[in-house]
Amino acid sequence: MSLNVGVIIKLEPDFSEGNVSYNPDGTLNRAETKNTLGPHSAVAAQAAFYAKVMYGAKISIGTMGPPIADLALKQAQEISDAEELQLYSDKLFAGADTLGTAEVLRVGIGKMQGEMDIVFAGHRASDGETGQTGPQTAWKLGFTFLGNVTSYSVDLETRTIRAKRLVSLQGSPDIIEEVEAPLPVFISIDPTFKSSYNTISQRLSFQKYQKEAKERVKNFNNYYKIFNADELGVDKTLVGLPGSPTIVYKVERVPKSTATRSAEVVDGSDPKQLQKVVGKMKEALEAMVIK
Amino acid sequence: MILEKYDVAIIGGGSAGLAALRQLSKLGKQAILLEAGTKVGSKNISGGILYSKKPKKGQVTNVDELYENFLEDAPFERKITKYILHSTSKDKEYSMDLTEAHDYQANFGCSVLMTKLNSWFAHQAVESAEKIGGGIIPGVHVKSITWNEGKAIIQTDELDEFEVKAIIAADGVNSEVAEMVEARSKFNPTQLYQGVKVIVKLPEEIIEERFGVSSDEGAAHLFAGDITLNHIGGGFLYTNRDTLSLGAVYHYDSLIRNPIEPYALIDVLIKNPLVSEFVRDVIPIKKEIDKSLPQEEQLRIRFGVAKLIKTWKEFRESSLSPSGRQSLINSGKYKTNESIQERLSIIEKQMAEKFDVTFGTDYVETEYGAKLVPDGKRCKMEKPFFKNILFVGDAAGRGVFVGPRIEGLNVGIDDGVRAANAVARSLDKNDFSESFMGEYYSQLIEESPYTLDMKQIDKDYLKIFLDAAKDVPKDIIGSRYGPILKMMSSGTFRGIAVKFANILGYDKLLPMIESENTYVKVPIQLAERLGATVSSTYSPTIPSIADRIAKLNYNDDHHSHIKVLNSESEFMKKIVTLCPAKCYSEEGGKVVIQHEGCVDCGTCSQETEWKHPRGEKGIHYQYG
Numbered sequence: 001m002s003l004n005v006g007v008i009i010k011l012e013p014d015f016s017e018g019n020v021s022y023n024p025d026g027t028l029n030r031a032e033t034k035n036t037l038g039p040h041s042a043v044a045a046q047a048a049f050y051a052k053v054m055y056g057a058k059i060s061i062g063t064m065g066p067p068i069a070d071l072a073l074k075q076a077q078e079i080s081d082a083e084e085l086q087l088y089s090d091k092l093f094a095g096a097d098t099l100g101t102a103e104v105l106r107v108g109i110g111k112m113q114g115e116m117d118i119v120f121a122g123h124r125a126s127d128g129e130t131g132q133t134g135p136q137t138a139w140k141l142g143f144t145f146l147g148n149v150t151s152y153s154v155d156l157e158t159r160t161i162r163a164k165r166l167v168s169l170q171g172s173p174d175i176i177e178e179v180e181a182p183l184p185v186f187i188s189i190d191p192t193f194k195s196s197y198n199t200i201s202q203r204l205s206f207q208k209y210q211k212e213a214k215e216r217v218k219n220f221n222n223y224y225k226i227f228n229a230d231e232l233g234v235d236k237t238l239v240g241l242p243g244s245p246t247i248v249y250k251v252e253r254v255p256k257s258t259a260t261r262s263a264e265v266v267d268g269s270d271p272k273q274l275q276k277v278v279g280k281m282k283e284a285l286e287a288m289v290i291k
Numbered sequence: 292m293i294l295e296k297y298d299v300a301i302i303g304g305g306s307a308g309l310a311a312l313r314q315l316s317k318l319g320k321q322a323i324l325l326e327a328g329t330k331v332g333s334k335n336i337s338g339g340i341l342y343s344k345k346p347k348k349g350q351v352t353n354v355d356e357l358y359e360n361f362l363e364d365a366p367f368e369r370k371i372t373k374y375i376l377h378s379t380s381k382d383k384e385y386s387m388d389l390t391e392a393h394d395y396q397a398n399f400g401c402s403v404l405m406t407k408l409n410s411w412f413a414h415q416a417v418e419s420a421e422k423i424g425g426g427i428i429p430g431v432h433v434k435s436i437t438w439n440e441g442k443a444i445i446q447t448d449e450l451d452e453f454e455v456k457a458i459i460a461a462d463g464v465n466s467e468v469a470e471m472v473e474a475r476s477k478f479n480p481t482q483l484y485q486g487v488k489v490i491v492k493l494p495e496e497i498i499e500e501r502f503g504v505s506s507d508e509g510a511a512h513l514f515a516g517d518i519t520l521n522h523i524g525g526g527f528l529y530t531n532r533d534t535l536s537l538g539a540v541y542h543y544d545s546l547i548r549n550p551i552e553p554y555a556l557i558d559v560l561i562k563n564p565l566v567s568e569f570v571r572d573v574i575p576i577k578k579e580i581d582k583s584l585p586q587e588e589q590l591r592i593r594f595g596v597a598k599l600i601k602t603w604k605e606f607r608e609s610s611l612s613p614s615g616r617q618s619l620i621n622s623g624k625y626k627t628n629e630s631i632q633e634r635l636s637i638i639e640k641q642m643a644e645k646f647d648v649t650f651g652t653d654y655v656e657t658e659y660g661a662k663l664v665p666d667g668k669r670c671k672m673e674k675p676f677f678k679n680i681l682f683v684g685d686a687a688g689r690g691v692f693v694g695p696r697i698e699g700l701n702v703g704i705d706d707g708v709r710a711a712n713a714v715a716r717s718l719d720k721n722d723f724s725e726s727f728m729g730e731y732y733s734q735l736i737e738e739s740p741y742t743l744d745m746k747q748i749d750k751d752y753l754k755i756f757l758d759a760a761k762d763v764p765k766d767i768i769g770s771r772y773g774p775i776l777k778m779m780s781s782g783t784f785r786g787i788a789v790k791f792a793n794i795l796g797y798d799k800l801l802p803m804i805e806s807e808n809t810y811v812k813v814p815i816q817l818a819e820r821l822g823a824t825v826s827s828t829y830s831p832t833i834p835s836i837a838d839r840i841a842k843l844n845y846n847d848d849h850h851s852h853i854k855v856l857n858s859e860s861e862f863m864k865k866i867v868t869l870c871p872a873k874c875y876s877e878e879g880g881k882v883v884i885q886h887e888g889c890v891d892c893g894t895c896s897q898e899t900e901w902k903h904p905r906g907e908k909g910i911h912y913q914y915g
Contacts, residue, residue: 198449199295199451200295200297200323200428200450200453201295203428204424204426204428265586267589270582
């Protein structure tokens, strides 16, 4: 019994050290900043790979973005061993908010091989932080939406999924909710998702697919397809600026918080200065002891 | 939960376990190899020289037969073409050329670094293993083995339990498999050597010039005499491609008798003027940063210097290696060797002008490590099997160590092949009983020429050794050894003496040969009477053990894999000194452990509850 898995990902600025660059006004300098597969998208790709190792799922990945977003597809393929990679790229899509993006993704997912059983999305984007694209795509697809999923298993016979969700409510401790839903579902994956492979055969197929993924990335172009608005056949009023009801009327810089602690730079190679640190630590520890 | 079933499990991904996997796959048999490290090879360490041998009697499977492309493709370091024994006493040194002994019945012997080499072995072995549903599972630590209707059920810390028909235990000198099924008792100090080793960085072409070898040759230097600090054993220095392996290996019981920190035995070796000169290199010396400068400026200078020195180190290393220069030229940035040289002097000038960096002499140490070595003569398992488990290599206590003859890896590889052959035969007949599989393997092992070498003196080898020592004054030997050895040193009586010696047996002979006389007193006398004076122009800056441990790569497990059983015993008090990673300390008369810096050597295992760390945990070597 086959399982078709889709993943939607995003090319994002690489916020790791040395790769990010800012304009003098404090906004992101997108031209100078390197791009990479978003960290949450990477987790979504891992979650899809889990379905491949455990259930032999077929994986399709889609993303909306400029032509350079093929980099993200490549990175996601290396993680997930995907057999289909789609880039939705058109000038018409520019200026889209999350709803306009969700429309493109909905149509794109429809173009993927076979009917999707599960679609994974990251928890949020590192450059947008709204976390809305996933749920909106799910709503447009009419799929059951499962958010903050930390682990899952699929019953191929009954075509149902069982998932654990991390539910955080302000003012009360986090709880893990276990839910069951019939396929198809749309999952936004929690950053704490970890795949665990507990049998020899799972470990062996994990290695097999990992190897296969490396080979596939080498022949990336065999799996990669780029779609413009016409090829996708989107309703042009529902995408890009026309399809985006959000109006950004003002952007404010987050005010710099006034420091409440004073920091001191310590030279780690100077024993005298280190001595001082140790002294402070002792003081702090002593203060912690309940007398 | 369904119980998964496989034909064979190999426990341990060292060179012996990998050889078993390779051979089984060659024979078309499915096997799963379980390795505790994150990657195969990352927990292995060796001296080390790997031999390919051609014994005059009997057959062995050599590394270059098991891996047909070994000589062309394998990342071994250098073929050793010079084998020299140095006797030392302070600044005196007397050397004996033992190259002929090293070449004895050898196709070749090459220096190796285990992490790299085992990873290559694994790559070769896994290709064929995968085709028949087998493979290597890293990050898994076996915790128990039970039996159900003759089949073994393996439980690990990481996976669901599974069933196999046969097991090859290749889990090293501190074999937990052997202990958990009570196939043998733990090796005791009289049966073991303790080895410690550091890797010293040295550019490729400096090695070749200094040791008088060409790019496909290498040298091995052994040391005895005052550098032993009166212990039975010695030092070694092997040339690798662009590093040196420098170590000290001592009979463990001799260390117990006269406890000393293992690293002190390396330190004294490095301080020996001959060795100091072998390891010396050019070192940039940073100028003290002016503390009166603003802190931001101080930081800017610190980062600037560090970055430039890093660039210099990398560039210099490439410039002193043919392949390094080639890749610089291929990169398109440099046209000729001269332009590379020019760039190097520009960097050096920048260092001097911008940051007042000067150049001095010292040596560069990278990785420290330790391991116990089973002395095959004293601890090879007489019955290397238990139920459907076969023991190979270190786990079976096998290795050939006779004076300067130091062979462990080749023995383990050959054992692995023999075990694989025995298991394959059992798979064909579906009989894994002790009488069919274990006894047969035992017979194969008995036929191994290495086993014979663990039992008696090889008189041809001895002849070569004694010929090399022919200049040693007879009175030194006469005053130190009994009549048998005296007879051996005379050509006329050697044959008779060796026969007589073998009748006496290793048990009686070994205390005579492996004595303070051989490793300490005679070498010191030799150096003093016949030695040349050597001097060194600098005194090496030796890192402390804390610095050495701090450089190692650990995946820390909050859960200690070692538990002290008796914190007040005499043995444990000695372990405070003998632990090569200084994990133990004595507090208020009680010995306590801090396991975080443990290098899994097993020195303390005699009186502790000792396990390997769980999968992926503990030490991971970069060189090994």
